[in-house]
Amino acid sequence: MADMIFRVNMSDLSTTLEDVPADWAGHGGRGLTSTIIAAEVPPTCHPLGPNNKLVIAPGLLSGTAAANSGRISCGAKSPLTGTIKESNAGGTSAQALAKMGCKALIIEGEPKDDTWYTLRLTSEGVTIEKEEELIGKGNFAVVDALEKRNTESIGVISIGQCGEMQMASANISIKDPDSHFRSCGRGGLGAVMGSKKIKAIALDAGDNKVEIADIDAFRAANKIFAKALVDHPVSQALGTYGSNVLVNIINESGGFPTRNFTQGQYEDHEQISGETMHDIIVERGGKPKHGCHKGCVIQCSQIYNDAKGKYKTSGMEYESIWGLGADCTVNNLDDIAEMDSIMDDIGIDSIETAVAFAVAMDGGLLDFGDANEMIRILRDEIGKGTPLGRVIGSGAGNVGRTYGVTRVPVVKNQGIPAYDPRAIKGIGITYATSTQGADHTMGYTIATEILAVGGKADPLSKEGQVELSRNLQIATAAIDSTGMCLFIAFAALDDGACLPALIDMLNARFGIALTADDVTNLGMSILKTEHAFNLAAGFTNKDDRLPEFFSLEPIPPHNAVWDFTDDEIDTFWDF
Amino acid sequence: MQVQVKLFAFFREGRFIKEDRELANGTTAGEVVDSLDIDREEVGVLMLNSKHCQFETILQDGDVYAIFPVIGGG
Numbered sequence: 001m002a003d004m005i006f007r008v009n010m011s012d013l014s015t016t017l018e019d020v021p022a023d024w025a026g027h028g029g030r031g032l033t034s035t036i037i038a039a040e041v042p043p044t045c046h047p048l049g050p051n052n053k054l055v056i057a058p059g060l061l062s063g064t065a066a067a068n069s070g071r072i073s074c075g076a077k078s079p080l081t082g083t084i085k086e087s088n089a090g091g092t093s094a095q096a097l098a099k100m101g102c103k104a105l106i107i108e109g110e111p112k113d114d115t116w117y118t119l120r121l122t123s124e125g126v127t128i129e130k131e132e133e134l135i136g137k138g139n140f141a142v143v144d145a146l147e148k149r150n151t152e153s154i155g156v157i158s159i160g161q162c163g164e165m166q167m168a169s170a171n172i173s174i175k176d177p178d179s180h181f182r183s184c185g186r187g188g189l190g191a192v193m194g195s196k197k198i199k200a201i202a203l204d205a206g207d208n209k210v211e212i213a214d215i216d217a218f219r220a221a222n223k224i225f226a227k228a229l230v231d232h233p234v235s236q237a238l239g240t241y242g243s244n245v246l247v248n249i250i251n252e253s254g255g256f257p258t259r260n261f262t263q264g265q266y267e268d269h270e271q272i273s274g275e276t277m278h279d280i281i282v283e284r285g286g287k288p289k290h291g292c293h294k295g296c297v298i299q300c301s302q303i304y305n306d307a308k309g310k311y312k313t314s315g316m317e318y319e320s321i322w323g324l325g326a327d328c329t330v331n332n333l334d335d336i337a338e339m340d341s342i343m344d345d346i347g348i349d350s351i352e353t354a355v356a357f358a359v360a361m362d363g364g365l366l367d368f369g370d371a372n373e374m375i376r377i378l379r380d381e382i383g384k385g386t387p388l389g390r391v392i393g394s395g396a397g398n399v400g401r402t403y404g405v406t407r408v409p410v411v412k413n414q415g416i417p418a419y420d421p422r423a424i425k426g427i428g429i430t431y432a433t434s435t436q437g438a439d440h441t442m443g444y445t446i447a448t449e450i451l452a453v454g455g456k457a458d459p460l461s462k463e464g465q466v467e468l469s470r471n472l473q474i475a476t477a478a479i480d481s482t483g484m485c486l487f488i489a490f491a492a493l494d495d496g497a498c499l500p501a502l503i504d505m506l507n508a509r510f511g512i513a514l515t516a517d518d519v520t521n522l523g524m525s526i527l528k529t530e531h532a533f534n535l536a537a538g539f540t541n542k543d544d545r546l547p548e549f550f551s552l553e554p555i556p557p558h559n560a561v562w563d564f565t566d567d568e569i570d571t572f573w574d575f
Numbered sequence: 576m577q578v579q580v581k582l583f584a585f586f587r588e589g590r591f592i593k594e595d596r597e598l599a600n601g602t603t604a605g606e607v608v609d610s611l612d613i614d615r616e617e618v619g620v621l622m623l624n625s626k627h628c629q630f631e632t633i634l635q636d637g638d639v640y641a642i643f644p645v646i647g648g649g
């Protein structure tokens with residue numbers, strides 16, 4: 001069974017199955033969503049209008065037994081940034097889509113009235129059903145209902161109330177193996193799904209399996225690949241402390257943005273650290289080690305219970321804990337877990353919303369550290385779509401404009417996460433030049449600048465940072481196309497066996513003969529495709545800049561400022 | 576001289592989180608690692624006063640010295 005493009009037109013409620021065009025065959029994940037959007041979406045369209053398209057694609061290796069290959073990519077023109085956007089997450093949906101032979105789901109058009117719909121995908125194609133019961137409901141109720149309508153193993157892609165209300169920070173939620181959520185968080189793609197009036201997508205792969213051209217070669221390569229991941233010490237630390245292991249080291253480096261980016265260290269860092277979180281989880285009978293998709297051998301997720309030992313949330317990431325914690329000066333992990341759980345339910349990006357809260361605190365809307373008020377606003381204002389809730393739910397830039405704040409950490413209107421670009425300069429180049437607004441995952445220079453993985457670079461020096469960010473952005477675009485979790489990069493940077501094994505798996509899956517150079521070229525071409533879309537949408541090199549306050553306000557303890565010249569930044573695109 | 580030594584992640588197990596230690600003048604960062612019975616191979620990052628340093632770096636009175644295993648995230 002050859003993979004097909006599943007297309008849904010929400011203007012006339014038609015669905016089609018199409019052959020995969022030759023130009024798209026070598027793409028998956030982010031490479032495919034960006035290629036389709038560049039080909040079919042007018043760059044100047046309104047992100048919430050009928051001409052935008054939501055594209056959902058599994059990675060090239062999704063649905064196979066390849067370790068850590070369960071990432072799903074959602075792409076569209078972003079209502080938050082106005083740029084092209086891809087946001088990926090774990091969960092069960094990538095595997096379901098790949099197994100049913102869906103190369104990509106393209107959702108286009110918009111209903112002319114206020115009727116809502118649920119999609120159901122099988123290997124036979126897409127059916128569109130009117131949806132009434134779930135409108136106004138949170139993601140947990142959506143999954144519960146869809147499992148009852150179908151089977152417990154059904155894959156679910158859904159939006160919460162924030163997506164329905166088309167807030168610019170709304171995420172797309174992906175069901176995980178425990179019927180909880182992983183989020184395609186960044187860039188407001190939940191609002192695009194809401195604009196198409198699609199509340200949820202149920203995925204039933206049945207007994208279908210992904211075909212492998214050379215199964216023996218595939219198995220042999222996967223064995224080497226999985227071993228490289230398991231053996232790498234970073235994987236082992238991730239499985240113990242989660243990505244939140246970073247709180248203490250980023251704090252120590254002086255690049256831990258605190259109190260809306262006015263300090264580089266947080267005095268209460270230990271209380272929200274990965275070490276403390278690990279101890280709380282163990283003490284309460286939770287799970288410090290947990291996978292967001294079948295086949296993950298790193299297991300950086302966790303099950304976090306409340307003080308009574310009852311499930312509260314899972315998959316709390318460093319960036320969410322940093323934002324709700326240090327940036328808003330909330331020093332209690334239970335408060336952060338409560339907020340994380342609410343955000344999973346109402347479906348809003350935990351990074352953007354945390355940065356928005358800190359800007360709101362700087363603007364005097366609420367006090368720094370007032371976790372109770374944050375929880376109330378999340379539940380009663382954002383979740384219910386009051387005017388205040390919509391202001392905050394539309395992102396940090398929106399809050400800054402509304403309340404006259406000048407210290408607004410955004411690039412292309414997307415909130416800057418967890419690593420201060422004055423004290424960790426390479427990541428600033430990634431924020432500035434990323435095709436998708438400020439996003440650490442686009443080119444994770446922290447690995448080299450702070451963690452000494454894949455070489456070393458001085459975080460306080462400008463030297464070599466543009467090249468470092470460029471190389472990592474190219475590699476990341478390629479990895480994001482495979483369906484692989486980005487955390488494979490630590491092993492790939494350090495273990496010479498890892499990347500060749502990944503390429504061998506791609507070749508065995510499709511019966512092709514890619515080389516390492518082909519993979520690099522793929523990454524370059526994806527970046528160029530995305531950049532060209534943004535230029536056609538009206539962006540220029542002047543948008544590849546950090547906010548002015550980073551140049552004006554030194555950040556302690558290093559008292560560093562952002563000091564790249566415009567010309568230095570612009571050399572990023574010299575490739 | 577006195578140096579504050581901080582340990583992180585599993586380096587804390589059976590040791591400490593933070594301790595002020597009396598060290599002989601000229602003590603290097605690596606010698607402190609050795610004295611704590613931490614395998615140098617397991618060390619990912621050393622920071623002295625919030626800046627990266629090497630095993631060979633000589634510590635000074637009043638320094639804050641942080642020792643991390645190989646960790647990552649993002």
